[in-house]
Amino acid sequence: MPLIRVELFEGRTPEQKRELAQALTEATCRVLGAKPDGVDVMFFDIARHDWATAGVPWSDKIPSPPQG
Numbered sequence: 001m002p003l004i005r006v007e008l009f010e011g012r013t014p015e016q017k018r019e020l021a022q023a024l025t026e027a028t029c030r031v032l033g034a035k036p037d038g039v040d041v042m043f044f045d046i047a048r049h050d051w052a053t054a055g056v057p058w059s060d061k062i063p064s065p066p067q068g
Helices: 014-032
Strands: 003-009 040-046
Touching: 003 014, 014 040
Parallel strands: 003 040
Antiparallel strands: none
């Protein structure tokens, strides 16, 4: 039973997460031969001040405009 852990900045909508969970589940079933009811996807929303790249918290960076 695959468990897919997704960590992302907070602010995604439930609809976006639903769509991503469906796409990840479909890909997992196709590639691994798993059944959909055996694939779990967990989302972890991370605040920008709790995530740093190259020593700089993302809260200190200018946010990119939303895409899509």
